Amino acid sequence: MPVCCTEYKNEHISTPLILSFDETLTFFPFVLEFYDWRDGLAMYRAYPDGHRELLEGSCSFYIEHIESLAGGKAxxxxxxVQLVHKARAYADLGVYMLKIAAMSDKARYLLSQRPILLYLVCERYPLDHEQVLTLCELGQRAILSSLGLASSRSALRFIDRIQSDFSTRSVVIVIHRLLDPETMMFTLFRHYQTITTLTLQIYLQWPTLTGTKLGFYLMTASPRERLRINQILSDVFQLGYRVLDVDSVRRIHAVTSYDALKQLHDRWLIAQRTTKFVPDPSCDKTYEIPFAGNSNIVPILNYQQLEN
Incomplete structure:
Protein backbone atom coordinates (compact mmCIF):
# COMPACT_ATOMS: atom_id res chain seq x y z
CA MET A 1 0.00 0.00 0.00
CA PRO A 2 1.14 3.62 -0.49
CA VAL A 3 3.30 4.83 2.39
CA CYS A 4 3.91 8.45 1.39
CA CYS A 5 3.03 11.15 -1.10
CA THR A 6 5.56 13.79 -2.20
CA GLU A 7 5.86 16.34 -4.98
CA TYR A 8 7.66 15.66 -8.25
CA LYS A 9 7.99 18.06 -11.19
CA ASN A 10 8.49 17.33 -14.88
CA GLU A 11 7.22 18.48 -18.27
CA HIS A 12 3.51 18.19 -17.38
CA ILE A 13 1.46 21.21 -16.37
CA SER A 14 0.49 19.79 -13.00
CA THR A 15 2.61 18.52 -10.14
CA PRO A 16 1.99 14.79 -9.76
CA LEU A 17 0.71 12.97 -6.78
CA ILE A 18 3.48 10.45 -5.99
CA LEU A 19 2.42 7.15 -4.46
CA SER A 20 5.33 5.12 -3.13
CA PHE A 21 5.25 1.59 -1.72
CA ASP A 22 7.08 -0.44 0.88
CA GLU A 23 9.02 -2.65 -1.52
CA THR A 24 9.72 -5.27 1.15
CA LEU A 25 5.96 -5.91 1.34
CA THR A 26 4.75 -5.29 -2.22
CA PHE A 27 7.86 -6.03 -4.35
CA PHE A 28 7.00 -2.95 -6.45
CA PRO A 29 10.33 -1.30 -7.43
CA PHE A 30 8.63 1.89 -8.58
CA VAL A 31 6.40 4.79 -7.53
CA LEU A 32 3.18 5.86 -9.21
CA GLU A 33 2.83 9.37 -10.64
CA PHE A 34 -0.74 10.65 -10.88
CA TYR A 35 -1.16 13.92 -12.81
CA ASP A 36 -4.35 15.89 -12.33
CA TRP A 37 -7.25 16.72 -14.65
CA ARG A 38 -5.28 19.40 -16.53
CA ASP A 39 -2.95 16.64 -17.75
CA GLY A 40 -5.71 14.20 -18.56
CA LEU A 41 -5.15 12.20 -15.35
CA ALA A 42 -2.01 10.72 -16.92
CA MET A 43 -0.51 7.97 -14.74
CA TYR A 44 3.00 6.51 -14.82
CA ARG A 45 5.22 3.97 -13.14
CA ALA A 46 8.50 5.72 -12.31
CA TYR A 47 11.63 3.71 -11.46
CA PRO A 48 14.67 4.83 -9.44
CA ASP A 49 16.84 4.94 -12.61
CA GLY A 50 14.55 7.56 -14.14
CA HIS A 51 12.69 5.19 -16.46
CA ARG A 52 8.94 5.88 -16.68
CA GLU A 53 6.15 3.71 -18.09
CA LEU A 54 2.61 4.77 -18.92
CA LEU A 55 0.06 3.03 -16.71
CA GLU A 56 -2.25 1.62 -19.38
CA GLY A 57 -4.92 0.11 -17.17
CA SER A 58 -6.64 0.41 -13.83
CA CYS A 59 -4.63 1.47 -10.78
CA SER A 60 -7.13 -0.39 -8.53
CA PHE A 61 -7.46 2.45 -6.00
CA TYR A 62 -10.75 3.61 -4.55
CA ILE A 63 -11.51 7.34 -4.81
CA GLU A 64 -11.88 7.42 -1.00
CA HIS A 65 -8.46 5.80 -0.63
CA ILE A 66 -6.73 8.46 -2.71
CA GLU A 67 -8.58 11.21 -0.85
CA SER A 68 -7.17 9.88 2.42
CA LEU A 69 -3.56 10.36 1.25
CA ALA A 70 -1.57 13.55 1.61
CA GLY A 71 -2.25 15.59 -1.52
CA GLY A 72 -4.93 13.15 -2.66
CA LYS A 73 -7.90 15.42 -1.99
CA ALA A 74 -6.38 18.18 -4.14
CA VAL A 81 -17.23 17.24 -9.23
CA GLN A 82 -20.18 15.70 -11.11
CA LEU A 83 -17.88 13.07 -12.66
CA VAL A 84 -16.35 12.20 -9.28
CA HIS A 85 -19.86 11.82 -7.87
CA LYS A 86 -20.80 9.41 -10.66
CA ALA A 87 -17.62 7.33 -10.32
CA ARG A 88 -17.74 6.85 -6.53
CA ALA A 89 -20.15 3.90 -6.75
CA TYR A 90 -17.77 1.75 -8.79
CA ALA A 91 -15.28 0.56 -6.18
CA ASP A 92 -11.75 -0.04 -7.45
CA LEU A 93 -12.62 0.90 -11.06
CA GLY A 94 -13.86 4.39 -10.18
CA VAL A 95 -10.46 6.05 -10.63
CA TYR A 96 -9.94 4.13 -13.89
CA MET A 97 -13.30 5.39 -15.18
CA LEU A 98 -12.27 8.97 -14.34
CA LYS A 99 -8.98 8.45 -16.17
CA ILE A 100 -10.83 7.21 -19.27
CA ALA A 101 -13.26 10.14 -19.03
CA ALA A 102 -10.32 12.55 -18.99
CA MET A 103 -9.03 11.03 -22.25
CA SER A 104 -12.26 10.93 -24.28
CA ASP A 105 -15.32 13.14 -24.74
CA LYS A 106 -17.43 10.06 -25.52
CA ALA A 107 -16.27 8.33 -22.33
CA ARG A 108 -16.97 11.50 -20.36
CA TYR A 109 -20.51 11.52 -21.74
CA LEU A 110 -20.98 7.88 -20.78
CA LEU A 111 -19.78 8.54 -17.25
CA SER A 112 -22.16 11.44 -16.84
CA GLN A 113 -25.19 9.78 -18.51
CA ARG A 114 -24.80 5.98 -18.30
CA PRO A 115 -21.90 5.26 -15.94
CA ILE A 116 -22.77 1.55 -15.68
CA LEU A 117 -22.10 1.18 -19.40
CA LEU A 118 -18.62 2.69 -18.99
CA TYR A 119 -18.09 0.47 -15.95
CA LEU A 120 -18.93 -2.67 -17.94
CA VAL A 121 -16.36 -1.68 -20.59
CA CYS A 122 -13.66 -0.92 -18.01
CA GLU A 123 -14.46 -4.13 -16.15
CA ARG A 124 -13.99 -6.12 -19.37
CA TYR A 125 -10.66 -4.41 -20.22
CA PRO A 126 -9.07 -3.35 -16.91
CA LEU A 127 -5.52 -3.43 -18.34
CA ASP A 128 -6.06 -1.91 -21.78
CA HIS A 129 -7.35 1.65 -21.88
CA GLU A 130 -6.88 1.80 -25.67
CA GLN A 131 -9.48 -0.93 -26.11
CA VAL A 132 -11.78 0.87 -23.68
CA LEU A 133 -11.42 4.10 -25.64
CA THR A 134 -12.14 2.27 -28.89
CA LEU A 135 -15.40 0.86 -27.53
CA CYS A 136 -16.42 4.24 -26.13
CA GLU A 137 -16.47 5.60 -29.69
CA LEU A 138 -19.27 3.19 -30.61
CA GLY A 139 -22.98 3.76 -30.10
CA GLN A 140 -24.30 2.60 -26.75
CA ARG A 141 -26.19 -0.40 -28.10
CA ALA A 142 -23.14 -1.33 -30.18
CA ILE A 143 -21.04 -1.23 -27.00
CA LEU A 144 -23.38 -3.73 -25.32
CA SER A 145 -23.28 -5.95 -28.41
CA SER A 146 -19.45 -5.82 -28.48
CA LEU A 147 -19.43 -6.96 -24.86
CA GLY A 148 -21.64 -9.93 -25.77
CA LEU A 149 -24.63 -8.51 -23.87
CA ALA A 150 -28.24 -7.84 -24.80
CA SER A 151 -28.30 -4.60 -26.79
CA SER A 152 -31.98 -3.69 -27.10
CA ARG A 153 -33.49 -0.40 -25.96
CA SER A 154 -35.11 -2.27 -23.09
CA ALA A 155 -31.64 -3.44 -22.00
CA LEU A 156 -30.52 0.19 -21.82
CA ARG A 157 -33.64 1.08 -19.80
CA PHE A 158 -32.83 -1.80 -17.43
CA ILE A 159 -29.31 -0.42 -16.97
CA ASP A 160 -30.70 3.04 -16.21
CA ARG A 161 -32.75 1.66 -13.31
CA ILE A 162 -29.82 -0.01 -11.53
CA GLN A 163 -28.81 1.77 -8.32
CA SER A 164 -26.02 -0.30 -6.77
CA ASP A 165 -22.67 0.50 -5.17
CA PHE A 166 -20.90 -2.35 -7.05
CA SER A 167 -18.98 -3.16 -3.87
CA THR A 168 -19.23 -6.92 -4.37
CA ARG A 169 -18.37 -9.16 -7.31
CA SER A 170 -21.78 -10.83 -7.08
CA VAL A 171 -23.46 -7.64 -8.33
CA VAL A 172 -21.35 -7.69 -11.52
CA ILE A 173 -21.96 -11.40 -12.05
CA VAL A 174 -25.74 -11.10 -11.76
CA ILE A 175 -25.88 -8.09 -14.12
CA HIS A 176 -23.95 -10.04 -16.76
CA ARG A 177 -26.31 -12.97 -16.25
CA LEU A 178 -29.40 -10.79 -16.58
CA LEU A 179 -28.07 -9.14 -19.76
CA ASP A 180 -27.40 -12.47 -21.47
CA PRO A 181 -28.71 -11.96 -25.04
CA GLU A 182 -30.09 -15.50 -25.23
CA THR A 183 -32.19 -15.49 -22.06
CA MET A 184 -32.71 -11.71 -21.54
CA MET A 185 -33.66 -12.29 -17.92
CA PHE A 186 -33.53 -8.54 -17.29
CA THR A 187 -37.10 -8.41 -18.61
CA LEU A 188 -38.19 -9.88 -15.26
CA PHE A 189 -37.49 -6.43 -13.79
CA ARG A 190 -39.70 -4.46 -16.17
CA HIS A 191 -42.05 -3.48 -13.32
CA TYR A 192 -39.25 -2.24 -11.03
CA GLN A 193 -38.71 1.50 -10.91
CA THR A 194 -35.30 1.04 -9.28
CA ILE A 195 -33.03 -2.00 -9.01
CA THR A 196 -30.85 -1.94 -5.91
CA THR A 197 -28.13 -4.23 -4.58
CA LEU A 198 -30.79 -5.84 -2.38
CA THR A 199 -33.03 -6.45 -5.41
CA LEU A 200 -30.17 -8.24 -7.18
CA GLN A 201 -29.32 -10.26 -4.06
CA ILE A 202 -32.94 -11.41 -3.78
CA TYR A 203 -32.84 -12.44 -7.43
CA LEU A 204 -29.66 -14.46 -6.82
CA GLN A 205 -31.25 -16.31 -3.91
CA TRP A 206 -34.84 -16.65 -5.16
CA PRO A 207 -34.98 -15.87 -8.91
CA THR A 208 -38.57 -17.12 -9.21
CA LEU A 209 -39.73 -14.38 -6.83
CA THR A 210 -38.56 -11.55 -9.10
CA GLY A 211 -41.54 -9.45 -10.13
CA THR A 212 -43.92 -11.20 -7.69
CA LYS A 213 -45.77 -9.62 -4.78
CA LEU A 214 -43.54 -11.45 -2.31
CA GLY A 215 -40.47 -10.33 -4.23
CA PHE A 216 -41.52 -6.69 -3.90
CA TYR A 217 -42.34 -7.26 -0.23
CA LEU A 218 -38.83 -8.65 0.43
CA MET A 219 -37.35 -5.35 -0.77
CA THR A 220 -39.07 -3.45 2.04
CA ALA A 221 -38.88 -6.11 4.76
CA SER A 222 -36.45 -5.78 7.67
CA PRO A 223 -33.26 -7.93 7.65
CA ARG A 224 -34.72 -10.11 10.43
CA GLU A 225 -37.95 -10.63 8.49
CA ARG A 226 -36.03 -11.48 5.31
CA LEU A 227 -34.08 -14.09 7.26
CA ARG A 228 -37.31 -15.64 8.54
CA ILE A 229 -38.75 -15.69 5.03
CA ASN A 230 -35.60 -17.34 3.65
CA GLN A 231 -35.81 -20.01 6.34
CA ILE A 232 -39.43 -20.84 5.59
CA LEU A 233 -39.38 -20.63 1.77
CA SER A 234 -37.37 -23.82 1.28
CA ASP A 235 -39.76 -25.73 3.51
CA VAL A 236 -42.78 -24.43 1.60
CA PHE A 237 -41.27 -25.38 -1.76
CA GLN A 238 -40.56 -28.91 -0.53
CA LEU A 239 -43.99 -29.34 1.07
CA GLY A 240 -45.72 -28.30 -2.12
CA TYR A 241 -43.78 -30.43 -4.57
CA ARG A 242 -42.92 -33.53 -2.55
CA VAL A 243 -45.80 -33.86 -0.10
CA LEU A 244 -49.00 -32.27 -1.36
CA ASP A 245 -48.41 -32.50 -5.12
CA VAL A 246 -49.39 -28.86 -5.72
CA ASP A 247 -47.76 -26.03 -7.66
CA SER A 248 -45.91 -24.41 -4.78
CA VAL A 249 -44.36 -21.75 -7.06
CA ARG A 250 -47.80 -20.48 -8.12
CA ARG A 251 -49.02 -20.47 -4.52
CA ILE A 252 -45.92 -18.62 -3.29
CA HIS A 253 -46.25 -16.04 -6.08
CA ALA A 254 -49.68 -15.14 -4.70
CA VAL A 255 -48.29 -14.48 -1.19
CA THR A 256 -47.91 -10.80 -0.27
CA SER A 257 -46.20 -10.84 3.15
CA TYR A 258 -44.33 -12.91 5.70
CA ASP A 259 -47.53 -13.48 7.71
CA ALA A 260 -49.32 -14.83 4.62
CA LEU A 261 -46.34 -17.10 3.84
CA LYS A 262 -46.30 -18.36 7.43
CA GLN A 263 -50.03 -19.13 7.26
CA LEU A 264 -49.53 -21.06 4.02
CA HIS A 265 -46.67 -23.00 5.60
CA ASP A 266 -48.73 -23.87 8.69
CA ARG A 267 -51.70 -25.02 6.58
CA TRP A 268 -49.47 -27.27 4.50
CA LEU A 269 -47.84 -28.74 7.61
CA ILE A 270 -51.27 -29.72 8.90
CA ALA A 271 -52.18 -31.16 5.50
CA GLN A 272 -48.97 -33.18 5.50
CA ARG A 273 -49.97 -34.94 8.72
CA THR A 274 -53.30 -36.04 7.25
CA THR A 275 -52.02 -36.96 3.78
CA LYS A 276 -50.30 -40.25 3.02
CA PHE A 277 -47.03 -39.38 1.33
CA VAL A 278 -46.47 -41.57 -1.73
CA PRO A 279 -43.21 -40.45 -3.34
CA ASP A 280 -43.38 -42.53 -6.50
CA PRO A 281 -45.83 -44.91 -8.29
CA SER A 282 -43.22 -47.68 -8.07
CA CYS A 283 -43.22 -47.63 -4.25
CA ASP A 284 -45.13 -50.91 -4.05
CA LYS A 285 -42.35 -52.82 -5.78
CA THR A 286 -40.25 -55.09 -3.60
CA TYR A 287 -36.79 -53.70 -2.93
CA GLU A 288 -33.70 -55.46 -4.22
CA ILE A 289 -32.08 -56.97 -1.14
CA PRO A 290 -28.29 -57.27 -1.60
CA PHE A 291 -27.79 -58.54 1.99
CA ALA A 292 -30.12 -61.17 3.43
CA GLY A 293 -29.55 -60.04 6.99
CA ASN A 294 -28.75 -61.94 10.15
CA SER A 295 -29.91 -62.22 13.75
CA ASN A 296 -29.06 -58.55 14.37
CA ILE A 297 -29.89 -56.93 10.99
CA VAL A 298 -33.29 -57.32 9.31
CA PRO A 299 -33.48 -55.82 5.80
CA ILE A 300 -36.38 -53.54 4.82
CA LEU A 301 -38.28 -55.27 2.03
CA ASN A 302 -40.56 -52.49 0.68
CA TYR A 303 -41.63 -48.87 1.00
CA GLN A 304 -44.37 -49.63 3.55
CA GLN A 305 -41.80 -51.13 5.92
CA LEU A 306 -39.56 -48.12 5.33
CA GLU A 307 -42.40 -45.70 6.19
CA ASN A 308 -43.29 -47.64 9.32
Missing amino acids: WIDSIP
Missing part, protein backbone atom coordinates in the same frame (compact mmCIF):
# COMPACT_ATOMS: atom_id res chain seq x y z
CA TRP A 75 -5.92 15.64 -6.95
CA ILE A 76 -9.57 14.59 -6.71
CA ASP A 77 -10.69 18.23 -6.49
CA SER A 78 -9.08 18.93 -9.88
CA ILE A 79 -11.67 16.63 -11.50
CA PRO A 80 -15.18 17.94 -12.35
Whole structure:
Protein backbone atom coordinates (compact mmCIF):
# COMPACT_ATOMS: atom_id res chain seq x y z
CA MET A 1 0.00 0.00 0.00
CA PRO A 2 1.14 3.62 -0.49
CA VAL A 3 3.30 4.83 2.39
CA CYS A 4 3.91 8.45 1.39
CA CYS A 5 3.03 11.15 -1.10
CA THR A 6 5.56 13.79 -2.20
CA GLU A 7 5.86 16.34 -4.98
CA TYR A 8 7.66 15.66 -8.25
CA LYS A 9 7.99 18.06 -11.19
CA ASN A 10 8.49 17.33 -14.88
CA GLU A 11 7.22 18.48 -18.27
CA HIS A 12 3.51 18.19 -17.38
CA ILE A 13 1.46 21.21 -16.37
CA SER A 14 0.49 19.79 -13.00
CA THR A 15 2.61 18.52 -10.14
CA PRO A 16 1.99 14.79 -9.76
CA LEU A 17 0.71 12.97 -6.78
CA ILE A 18 3.48 10.45 -5.99
CA LEU A 19 2.42 7.15 -4.46
CA SER A 20 5.33 5.12 -3.13
CA PHE A 21 5.25 1.59 -1.72
CA ASP A 22 7.08 -0.44 0.88
CA GLU A 23 9.02 -2.65 -1.52
CA THR A 24 9.72 -5.27 1.15
CA LEU A 25 5.96 -5.91 1.34
CA THR A 26 4.75 -5.29 -2.22
CA PHE A 27 7.86 -6.03 -4.35
CA PHE A 28 7.00 -2.95 -6.45
CA PRO A 29 10.33 -1.30 -7.43
CA PHE A 30 8.63 1.89 -8.58
CA VAL A 31 6.40 4.79 -7.53
CA LEU A 32 3.18 5.86 -9.21
CA GLU A 33 2.83 9.37 -10.64
CA PHE A 34 -0.74 10.65 -10.88
CA TYR A 35 -1.16 13.92 -12.81
CA ASP A 36 -4.35 15.89 -12.33
CA TRP A 37 -7.25 16.72 -14.65
CA ARG A 38 -5.28 19.40 -16.53
CA ASP A 39 -2.95 16.64 -17.75
CA GLY A 40 -5.71 14.20 -18.56
CA LEU A 41 -5.15 12.20 -15.35
CA ALA A 42 -2.01 10.72 -16.92
CA MET A 43 -0.51 7.97 -14.74
CA TYR A 44 3.00 6.51 -14.82
CA ARG A 45 5.22 3.97 -13.14
CA ALA A 46 8.50 5.72 -12.31
CA TYR A 47 11.63 3.71 -11.46
CA PRO A 48 14.67 4.83 -9.44
CA ASP A 49 16.84 4.94 -12.61
CA GLY A 50 14.55 7.56 -14.14
CA HIS A 51 12.69 5.19 -16.46
CA ARG A 52 8.94 5.88 -16.68
CA GLU A 53 6.15 3.71 -18.09
CA LEU A 54 2.61 4.77 -18.92
CA LEU A 55 0.06 3.03 -16.71
CA GLU A 56 -2.25 1.62 -19.38
CA GLY A 57 -4.92 0.11 -17.17
CA SER A 58 -6.64 0.41 -13.83
CA CYS A 59 -4.63 1.47 -10.78
CA SER A 60 -7.13 -0.39 -8.53
CA PHE A 61 -7.46 2.45 -6.00
CA TYR A 62 -10.75 3.61 -4.55
CA ILE A 63 -11.51 7.34 -4.81
CA GLU A 64 -11.88 7.42 -1.00
CA HIS A 65 -8.46 5.80 -0.63
CA ILE A 66 -6.73 8.46 -2.71
CA GLU A 67 -8.58 11.21 -0.85
CA SER A 68 -7.17 9.88 2.42
CA LEU A 69 -3.56 10.36 1.25
CA ALA A 70 -1.57 13.55 1.61
CA GLY A 71 -2.25 15.59 -1.52
CA GLY A 72 -4.93 13.15 -2.66
CA LYS A 73 -7.90 15.42 -1.99
CA ALA A 74 -6.38 18.18 -4.14
CA TRP A 75 -5.92 15.64 -6.95
CA ILE A 76 -9.57 14.59 -6.71
CA ASP A 77 -10.69 18.23 -6.49
CA SER A 78 -9.08 18.93 -9.88
CA ILE A 79 -11.67 16.63 -11.50
CA PRO A 80 -15.18 17.94 -12.35
CA VAL A 81 -17.23 17.24 -9.23
CA GLN A 82 -20.18 15.70 -11.11
CA LEU A 83 -17.88 13.07 -12.66
CA VAL A 84 -16.35 12.20 -9.28
CA HIS A 85 -19.86 11.82 -7.87
CA LYS A 86 -20.80 9.41 -10.66
CA ALA A 87 -17.62 7.33 -10.32
CA ARG A 88 -17.74 6.85 -6.53
CA ALA A 89 -20.15 3.90 -6.75
CA TYR A 90 -17.77 1.75 -8.79
CA ALA A 91 -15.28 0.56 -6.18
CA ASP A 92 -11.75 -0.04 -7.45
CA LEU A 93 -12.62 0.90 -11.06
CA GLY A 94 -13.86 4.39 -10.18
CA VAL A 95 -10.46 6.05 -10.63
CA TYR A 96 -9.94 4.13 -13.89
CA MET A 97 -13.30 5.39 -15.18
CA LEU A 98 -12.27 8.97 -14.34
CA LYS A 99 -8.98 8.45 -16.17
CA ILE A 100 -10.83 7.21 -19.27
CA ALA A 101 -13.26 10.14 -19.03
CA ALA A 102 -10.32 12.55 -18.99
CA MET A 103 -9.03 11.03 -22.25
CA SER A 104 -12.26 10.93 -24.28
CA ASP A 105 -15.32 13.14 -24.74
CA LYS A 106 -17.43 10.06 -25.52
CA ALA A 107 -16.27 8.33 -22.33
CA ARG A 108 -16.97 11.50 -20.36
CA TYR A 109 -20.51 11.52 -21.74
CA LEU A 110 -20.98 7.88 -20.78
CA LEU A 111 -19.78 8.54 -17.25
CA SER A 112 -22.16 11.44 -16.84
CA GLN A 113 -25.19 9.78 -18.51
CA ARG A 114 -24.80 5.98 -18.30
CA PRO A 115 -21.90 5.26 -15.94
CA ILE A 116 -22.77 1.55 -15.68
CA LEU A 117 -22.10 1.18 -19.40
CA LEU A 118 -18.62 2.69 -18.99
CA TYR A 119 -18.09 0.47 -15.95
CA LEU A 120 -18.93 -2.67 -17.94
CA VAL A 121 -16.36 -1.68 -20.59
CA CYS A 122 -13.66 -0.92 -18.01
CA GLU A 123 -14.46 -4.13 -16.15
CA ARG A 124 -13.99 -6.12 -19.37
CA TYR A 125 -10.66 -4.41 -20.22
CA PRO A 126 -9.07 -3.35 -16.91
CA LEU A 127 -5.52 -3.43 -18.34
CA ASP A 128 -6.06 -1.91 -21.78
CA HIS A 129 -7.35 1.65 -21.88
CA GLU A 130 -6.88 1.80 -25.67
CA GLN A 131 -9.48 -0.93 -26.11
CA VAL A 132 -11.78 0.87 -23.68
CA LEU A 133 -11.42 4.10 -25.64
CA THR A 134 -12.14 2.27 -28.89
CA LEU A 135 -15.40 0.86 -27.53
CA CYS A 136 -16.42 4.24 -26.13
CA GLU A 137 -16.47 5.60 -29.69
CA LEU A 138 -19.27 3.19 -30.61
CA GLY A 139 -22.98 3.76 -30.10
CA GLN A 140 -24.30 2.60 -26.75
CA ARG A 141 -26.19 -0.40 -28.10
CA ALA A 142 -23.14 -1.33 -30.18
CA ILE A 143 -21.04 -1.23 -27.00
CA LEU A 144 -23.38 -3.73 -25.32
CA SER A 145 -23.28 -5.95 -28.41
CA SER A 146 -19.45 -5.82 -28.48
CA LEU A 147 -19.43 -6.96 -24.86
CA GLY A 148 -21.64 -9.93 -25.77
CA LEU A 149 -24.63 -8.51 -23.87
CA ALA A 150 -28.24 -7.84 -24.80
CA SER A 151 -28.30 -4.60 -26.79
CA SER A 152 -31.98 -3.69 -27.10
CA ARG A 153 -33.49 -0.40 -25.96
CA SER A 154 -35.11 -2.27 -23.09
CA ALA A 155 -31.64 -3.44 -22.00
CA LEU A 156 -30.52 0.19 -21.82
CA ARG A 157 -33.64 1.08 -19.80
CA PHE A 158 -32.83 -1.80 -17.43
CA ILE A 159 -29.31 -0.42 -16.97
CA ASP A 160 -30.70 3.04 -16.21
CA ARG A 161 -32.75 1.66 -13.31
CA ILE A 162 -29.82 -0.01 -11.53
CA GLN A 163 -28.81 1.77 -8.32
CA SER A 164 -26.02 -0.30 -6.77
CA ASP A 165 -22.67 0.50 -5.17
CA PHE A 166 -20.90 -2.35 -7.05
CA SER A 167 -18.98 -3.16 -3.87
CA THR A 168 -19.23 -6.92 -4.37
CA ARG A 169 -18.37 -9.16 -7.31
CA SER A 170 -21.78 -10.83 -7.08
CA VAL A 171 -23.46 -7.64 -8.33
CA VAL A 172 -21.35 -7.69 -11.52
CA ILE A 173 -21.96 -11.40 -12.05
CA VAL A 174 -25.74 -11.10 -11.76
CA ILE A 175 -25.88 -8.09 -14.12
CA HIS A 176 -23.95 -10.04 -16.76
CA ARG A 177 -26.31 -12.97 -16.25
CA LEU A 178 -29.40 -10.79 -16.58
CA LEU A 179 -28.07 -9.14 -19.76
CA ASP A 180 -27.40 -12.47 -21.47
CA PRO A 181 -28.71 -11.96 -25.04
CA GLU A 182 -30.09 -15.50 -25.23
CA THR A 183 -32.19 -15.49 -22.06
CA MET A 184 -32.71 -11.71 -21.54
CA MET A 185 -33.66 -12.29 -17.92
CA PHE A 186 -33.53 -8.54 -17.29
CA THR A 187 -37.10 -8.41 -18.61
CA LEU A 188 -38.19 -9.88 -15.26
CA PHE A 189 -37.49 -6.43 -13.79
CA ARG A 190 -39.70 -4.46 -16.17
CA HIS A 191 -42.05 -3.48 -13.32
CA TYR A 192 -39.25 -2.24 -11.03
CA GLN A 193 -38.71 1.50 -10.91
CA THR A 194 -35.30 1.04 -9.28
CA ILE A 195 -33.03 -2.00 -9.01
CA THR A 196 -30.85 -1.94 -5.91
CA THR A 197 -28.13 -4.23 -4.58
CA LEU A 198 -30.79 -5.84 -2.38
CA THR A 199 -33.03 -6.45 -5.41
CA LEU A 200 -30.17 -8.24 -7.18
CA GLN A 201 -29.32 -10.26 -4.06
CA ILE A 202 -32.94 -11.41 -3.78
CA TYR A 203 -32.84 -12.44 -7.43
CA LEU A 204 -29.66 -14.46 -6.82
CA GLN A 205 -31.25 -16.31 -3.91
CA TRP A 206 -34.84 -16.65 -5.16
CA PRO A 207 -34.98 -15.87 -8.91
CA THR A 208 -38.57 -17.12 -9.21
CA LEU A 209 -39.73 -14.38 -6.83
CA THR A 210 -38.56 -11.55 -9.10
CA GLY A 211 -41.54 -9.45 -10.13
CA THR A 212 -43.92 -11.20 -7.69
CA LYS A 213 -45.77 -9.62 -4.78
CA LEU A 214 -43.54 -11.45 -2.31
CA GLY A 215 -40.47 -10.33 -4.23
CA PHE A 216 -41.52 -6.69 -3.90
CA TYR A 217 -42.34 -7.26 -0.23
CA LEU A 218 -38.83 -8.65 0.43
CA MET A 219 -37.35 -5.35 -0.77
CA THR A 220 -39.07 -3.45 2.04
CA ALA A 221 -38.88 -6.11 4.76
CA SER A 222 -36.45 -5.78 7.67
CA PRO A 223 -33.26 -7.93 7.65
CA ARG A 224 -34.72 -10.11 10.43
CA GLU A 225 -37.95 -10.63 8.49
CA ARG A 226 -36.03 -11.48 5.31
CA LEU A 227 -34.08 -14.09 7.26
CA ARG A 228 -37.31 -15.64 8.54
CA ILE A 229 -38.75 -15.69 5.03
CA ASN A 230 -35.60 -17.34 3.65
CA GLN A 231 -35.81 -20.01 6.34
CA ILE A 232 -39.43 -20.84 5.59
CA LEU A 233 -39.38 -20.63 1.77
CA SER A 234 -37.37 -23.82 1.28
CA ASP A 235 -39.76 -25.73 3.51
CA VAL A 236 -42.78 -24.43 1.60
CA PHE A 237 -41.27 -25.38 -1.76
CA GLN A 238 -40.56 -28.91 -0.53
CA LEU A 239 -43.99 -29.34 1.07
CA GLY A 240 -45.72 -28.30 -2.12
CA TYR A 241 -43.78 -30.43 -4.57
CA ARG A 242 -42.92 -33.53 -2.55
CA VAL A 243 -45.80 -33.86 -0.10
CA LEU A 244 -49.00 -32.27 -1.36
CA ASP A 245 -48.41 -32.50 -5.12
CA VAL A 246 -49.39 -28.86 -5.72
CA ASP A 247 -47.76 -26.03 -7.66
CA SER A 248 -45.91 -24.41 -4.78
CA VAL A 249 -44.36 -21.75 -7.06
CA ARG A 250 -47.80 -20.48 -8.12
CA ARG A 251 -49.02 -20.47 -4.52
CA ILE A 252 -45.92 -18.62 -3.29
CA HIS A 253 -46.25 -16.04 -6.08
CA ALA A 254 -49.68 -15.14 -4.70
CA VAL A 255 -48.29 -14.48 -1.19
CA THR A 256 -47.91 -10.80 -0.27
CA SER A 257 -46.20 -10.84 3.15
CA TYR A 258 -44.33 -12.91 5.70
CA ASP A 259 -47.53 -13.48 7.71
CA ALA A 260 -49.32 -14.83 4.62
CA LEU A 261 -46.34 -17.10 3.84
CA LYS A 262 -46.30 -18.36 7.43
CA GLN A 263 -50.03 -19.13 7.26
CA LEU A 264 -49.53 -21.06 4.02
CA HIS A 265 -46.67 -23.00 5.60
CA ASP A 266 -48.73 -23.87 8.69
CA ARG A 267 -51.70 -25.02 6.58
CA TRP A 268 -49.47 -27.27 4.50
CA LEU A 269 -47.84 -28.74 7.61
CA ILE A 270 -51.27 -29.72 8.90
CA ALA A 271 -52.18 -31.16 5.50
CA GLN A 272 -48.97 -33.18 5.50
CA ARG A 273 -49.97 -34.94 8.72
CA THR A 274 -53.30 -36.04 7.25
CA THR A 275 -52.02 -36.96 3.78
CA LYS A 276 -50.30 -40.25 3.02
CA PHE A 277 -47.03 -39.38 1.33
CA VAL A 278 -46.47 -41.57 -1.73
CA PRO A 279 -43.21 -40.45 -3.34
CA ASP A 280 -43.38 -42.53 -6.50
CA PRO A 281 -45.83 -44.91 -8.29
CA SER A 282 -43.22 -47.68 -8.07
CA CYS A 283 -43.22 -47.63 -4.25
CA ASP A 284 -45.13 -50.91 -4.05
CA LYS A 285 -42.35 -52.82 -5.78
CA THR A 286 -40.25 -55.09 -3.60
CA TYR A 287 -36.79 -53.70 -2.93
CA GLU A 288 -33.70 -55.46 -4.22
CA ILE A 289 -32.08 -56.97 -1.14
CA PRO A 290 -28.29 -57.27 -1.60
CA PHE A 291 -27.79 -58.54 1.99
CA ALA A 292 -30.12 -61.17 3.43
CA GLY A 293 -29.55 -60.04 6.99
CA ASN A 294 -28.75 -61.94 10.15
CA SER A 295 -29.91 -62.22 13.75
CA ASN A 296 -29.06 -58.55 14.37
CA ILE A 297 -29.89 -56.93 10.99
CA VAL A 298 -33.29 -57.32 9.31
CA PRO A 299 -33.48 -55.82 5.80
CA ILE A 300 -36.38 -53.54 4.82
CA LEU A 301 -38.28 -55.27 2.03
CA ASN A 302 -40.56 -52.49 0.68
CA TYR A 303 -41.63 -48.87 1.00
CA GLN A 304 -44.37 -49.63 3.55
CA GLN A 305 -41.80 -51.13 5.92
CA LEU A 306 -39.56 -48.12 5.33
CA GLU A 307 -42.40 -45.70 6.19
CA ASN A 308 -43.29 -47.64 9.32
